[in-house]
Amino acid sequence: DKGNHRHFMEKEIHEQPEVISHTLAHYVDFANVTVKNFESPIDFARIDRLSISACGTAYLAGLIGKYWFERYARLPVDIDIASEFRYREMPISKNSAAMFVSQSGETADTLASLRYCKNEGVPIASIVNVRDSTIARESNGIFPTLAGPEIGVASTKAFTCQLSIFASLAVRAGLDRGTLTKDQASTLIRELSEVPRLVREASKLEDKIEKIARKLSEVRHVLYLGRDTSYPLAMEGALKLKEISYIHAEGYAAGELKHGPIALIDKHMPVIVIAPYDRIFEKTVSNMQEVAARGGQIILITDEEGASRASLGDIETIIMPKVPEFVTPIVYALPIQLLAYHTAVAMGTDVDQPRNLAKSVTVE
């Protein structure tokens, strides 16, 4: 039931404050500054490496998970696209563990990667949205996302719930490994608790985003840029856009711009930049200047501080609420989802059932 929404995707985007809140409440003990319901087969204190594999949007959630595990728990993470991992015959160290991420829990390549790791004898934990799925059954333990059924083919609420779990696990791993003090963990946990409210605030930008989307629906190519955790998010923005609006979009690390993609920039190829004001904001601004100098149109997703410091003249800006750096990718998922959604609506594509795509990819 779509309720009073035009599409399941729209409904699922707007459910995010609630389902993220459920997922966080399940895993985070806000009062006691710890991560609960942690029947993990993985002992984060004892492993020296973690391998994460998944496909599509779930892979991009894992990539953001890597940034968090490495930053807060000092745990090195290998992240792979499952269809590559399954055939790569990667040597698996005995002191490692493996995680898999899958909304459906049925993705063939992810399942095959899981079986490879199982065969190597390392502990396996999966983040799944469907608890009685094959991936859930074959894992040693699961971290369920409490997103509820996701009907729209393009993943939205499952993604932000996957991120909520990775964020919680990174804090737990940081505590277990002694890389976060109780005080530091308590700050991060407080920041996590603000996510549902911030996501709700971000969704209020919908009218502005819809206006930008109408213009976006007239172009054929889009470049998405970001640094740090905004880089996987740029790839997610590009994936969402190509899936449902059929506009060719590429997500790049902003620092890669001058190593190739800058050759594409002209007035017909808008560049969407995800750049909250943070310690590397100035680096991204210089990339934007390179784009502007070549006549590229910029759509900047940032906060007040970033908007006032960007000083790039006449560019489109989506001004987000101020978000703590840790939880930025969860909150900034909103504008990129809404941008893809409204662009597709403006183009009149079948948003919930995009051509050539299936919700669950059970063949390789």
Ligand code: F6R
């Ligand atoms: C993108 C999308 C796909 C899935 C991918 C993995 O919007 O939905 O990229 O993320 O097919 O699916 P699951 O998570 O079911 O393994």
